[in-house]
Amino acid sequence: MSGIKKFVVGSFDDEEVLFPAVKNVRKAGYKIHDVYTPFPVHGLDHAMGLRETSIHTAGFIYAITGTTTALTFISWVFTKDWPLNIGGKPHFALPAWIPITFELTVLFSAVGMVLTFCYLCQLSPFVKKHHFSPRSTDDHFVMVIECTDKTNDLEVQEFLQNAGAKEINVQVAETGWWLGRYDKEQQLYREELGY
Amino acid sequence: MNNNQFDLPGSYKKWTWGLIVAGLLAVLYGFIMFHPFAHPVHHEAGAQADVNGTRFWAVLLQNSVYWLLTANTAMFFICITTLAMGGWQVAMRRVSEAISSVVPVLGLITFIILLAIVLGGRTDIYHWLDPNLYVKGTGTFDKILNGKHGFLNPTFFLVWSALSIGLWSLLGRKMRSLSLNSDDEGPMDHVQAKKWMDSNFTYASFFVVFFGLSVASTVPWLWLMSIDTHWYSTMYSWYTFASTFVSGLSLIAVFVIYLKNRGELEYVTEEHLHDIGKFMFAFSVFWAYLWFDQYMLIWYSNQPEETRYFIDRIGNATKTGPYYGLFFFNLIVNFLAPLLILMRKSTKRNWTVVTFVAVLIIFGHWIDFFQMVMPGTVGPNFELMPFEFGIAALFIGVIMWGVGNYISKHSLIAKNHPFLKESMIHHT
Numbered sequence: 001m002s003g004i005k006k007f008v009v010g011s012f013d014d015e016e017v018l019f020p021a022v023k024n025v026r027k028a029g030y031k032i033h034d035v036y037t038p039f040p041v042h043g044l045d046h047a048m049g050l051r052e053t054s055i056h057t058a059g060f061i062y063a064i065t066g067t068t069t070a071l072t073f074i075s076w077v078f079t080k081d082w083p084l085n086i087g088g089k090p091h092f093a094l095p096a097w098i099p100i101t102f103e104l105t106v107l108f109s110a111v112g113m114v115l116t117f118c119y120l121c122q123l124s125p126f127v128k129k130h131h132f133s134p135r136s137t138d139d140h141f142v143m144v145i146e147c148t149d150k151t152n153d154l155e156v157q158e159f160l161q162n163a164g165a166k167e168i169n170v171q172v173a174e175t176g177w178w179l180g181r182y183d184k185e186q187q188l189y190r191e192e193l194g195y
Numbered sequence: 196m197n198n199n200q201f202d203l204p205g206s207y208k209k210w211t212w213g214l215i216v217a218g219l220l221a222v223l224y225g226f227i228m229f230h231p232f233a234h235p236v237h238h239e240a241g242a243q244a245d246v247n248g249t250r251f252w253a254v255l256l257q258n259s260v261y262w263l264l265t266a267n268t269a270m271f272f273i274c275i276t277t278l279a280m281g282g283w284q285v286a287m288r289r290v291s292e293a294i295s296s297v298v299p300v301l302g303l304i305t306f307i308i309l310l311a312i313v314l315g316g317r318t319d320i321y322h323w324l325d326p327n328l329y330v331k332g333t334g335t336f337d338k339i340l341n342g343k344h345g346f347l348n349p350t351f352f353l354v355w356s357a358l359s360i361g362l363w364s365l366l367g368r369k370m371r372s373l374s375l376n377s378d379d380e381g382p383m384d385h386v387q388a389k390k391w392m393d394s395n396f397t398y399a400s401f402f403v404v405f406f407g408l409s410v411a412s413t414v415p416w417l418w419l420m421s422i423d424t425h426w427y428s429t430m431y432s433w434y435t436f437a438s439t440f441v442s443g444l445s446l447i448a449v450f451v452i453y454l455k456n457r458g459e460l461e462y463v464t465e466e467h468l469h470d471i472g473k474f475m476f477a478f479s480v481f482w483a484y485l486w487f488d489q490y491m492l493i494w495y496s497n498q499p500e501e502t503r504y505f506i507d508r509i510g511n512a513t514k515t516g517p518y519y520g521l522f523f524f525n526l527i528v529n530f531l532a533p534l535l536i537l538m539r540k541s542t543k544r545n546w547t548v549v550t551f552v553a554v555l556i557i558f559g560h561w562i563d564f565f566q567m568v569m570p571g572t573v574g575p576n577f578e579l580m581p582f583e584f585g586i587a588a589l590f591i592g593v594i595m596w597g598v599g600n601y602i603s604k605h606s607l608i609a610k611n612h613p614f615l616k617e618s619m620i621h622h623t
Contacts, residue, residue, distance in 0.1 A: 096495060
């Protein structure tokens with residue numbers, strides 16, 4: 001996964017232009033690294049050919065882990081470890097445990113899914129991420145094409161030009177993301193672009 | 196003018212009239228065999244008393260209230276989605292309107308049944324109707340019911356019932372006519388659309404506020420909770436509301452899928468089905484939350500006098516109650532089944548699966564209402580026989596008749612609704 005790679009970056013200012021561009025780039029056989037957009041664009045994942053996310057399956061597994069944790073722990077505490085007489089109710093007081101079981105189910109599933117999401121998006125505190133274009137958080141739709149050994153980057157730039165990109169440049173960035181992998185001296189924003 | 200209305204196929208008409216005739220036969224059978232106008236006997240008085248007269252009214256009450264409240268949630272659904280500026284449901288809005296157009300008819304039937312029960316002095320249904328309960332110094336004086344007498348009395352009961360049914364019908368009619376008028380007035384520009392949406396907001400707000408005052412509070416207390424007269428639960432109205440809302444959504448789903456299957460509703464896609472499925476899933480969970488809470492609040496706070504409701508149904512530690520099976524069948528059909536079946540995205544987008552779950556939910560909540568009404572009326576001698584299903588058929592037939600009337604007269608697509616485009620390109 002990791003390593004220094006070369007990317008051709010094309011910025012679009014209209015999603016109407018972006019969609020056919022994504023389609024044509026894929027048809028031409030170039031490898032799209034990712035498309036960065038200021039807001040969620042409906043149908044873009046489909047156009048990029050991304051597979052359906054499995055985060056809900058992960059969520060389900062975290063949820064049943066939470067259910068099991070809650071039920072085993074409470075029943076152990078109240079029947080084996082420290083039985084208490086609460087209002088004359090049975091020690092195994094299932095109705096009273098349902099709310100806690102429910103809360104723990106939700107907590108495990110929610111926190112687990114957030115952490116999984118961060119892992120999949122390669123996000124973590126103190127990780128420096130290479131930003132291909134700061135304007136992808138403002139008004140540009142930024143398509144990043146990864147160059148392999150056989151890719152001619154001039155040809156890709158011309159292709160993006162024809163597809164309607166407003167700004168095109170070539171960047172070298174490190175992929176992969178774990179703590180400390182990035183070059184400490186690397187400038188994440190290139191001042192000369194004038195942003 | 197209305198070039199998108201639905202020509203009712205022969206099979207639809209056959210089913211409608213078949214169900215209505217079957218239902219009327221059941222009513223006739225009840226009239227002849229059950230002596231519904233004989234002097235009522237409260238089931239606690241004689242252990243082996245003939246409960247058929249009670250059964251007749253109890254089944255009518257259960258079905259009329261269930262189907263009325265279910266149909267009424269169709270308008271509630273329109274109003275909340277309007278107030279939330281929702282756009283996705285516009286493509287199938289006419290179907291919800293069609294279901295809500297049955298409310299005046301079902302309301303009238305319900306009101307006649309309530310009138311017969313209250314004016315007929317059916318103390319076997321509503322124990323609080325007995326005037327001897329409120330005479331001080333006699334053996335029959337009931338301190339608890341005397342305290343509730345300001346609320347539970349025939350005058351307030353009938354006036355509030357009439358007002359509720361009347362206002363649901365009137366406000367619903369206003370919402371429907373706003374929608375239908377937009378068909379004739381041609382496309383709206385920005386200013387007209389804003390004005391039109393504003394009047395929608397106004398009537399939708401009135402409807403939702405009154406819905407809160409009626410369905411989400413007083414109406415279930417009066418119509419259903421007062422059967423178990425001494426008992427009360429602060430969860431009851433929410434429970435009833437959740438039950439009817441989820442079955443109302445399922446009813447919308449069934450009609451939408453039927454029409455889609457007939458080649459109508461061209462703008463309704465899997466995306467819309469996915470969202471209806473989400474609603475059905477979410478409100479099944481909401482219903483289960485209230486189903487459990489009603490039990491747990493009484494159990495946990497040590498209120499022995501309020502356990503009567505559950506002893507009548509599921510029994511106590513030593514003896515299983517007569518409704519034990521139905522009570523937990525409820526949990527399986529109305530919670531576990533929708534939860535597990537509709538959890539996956541692919542099942543919510545599958546027309547067949549959603550139809551199956553919708554029918555299951557409608558049936559499950561009918562059973563839910565059955566176990567809400569029967570223990571306090573016919574007690575342990577309940578029956579689930581062709582008579583009970585026949586009465587249900589009558590109400591289903593009436594709903595099909597009303598919906599058929601509406602969709603064969605009016606366009607199925609609200610073509611000038613400002614949010615129609617948003618609904619057409621809807622993507623979940």
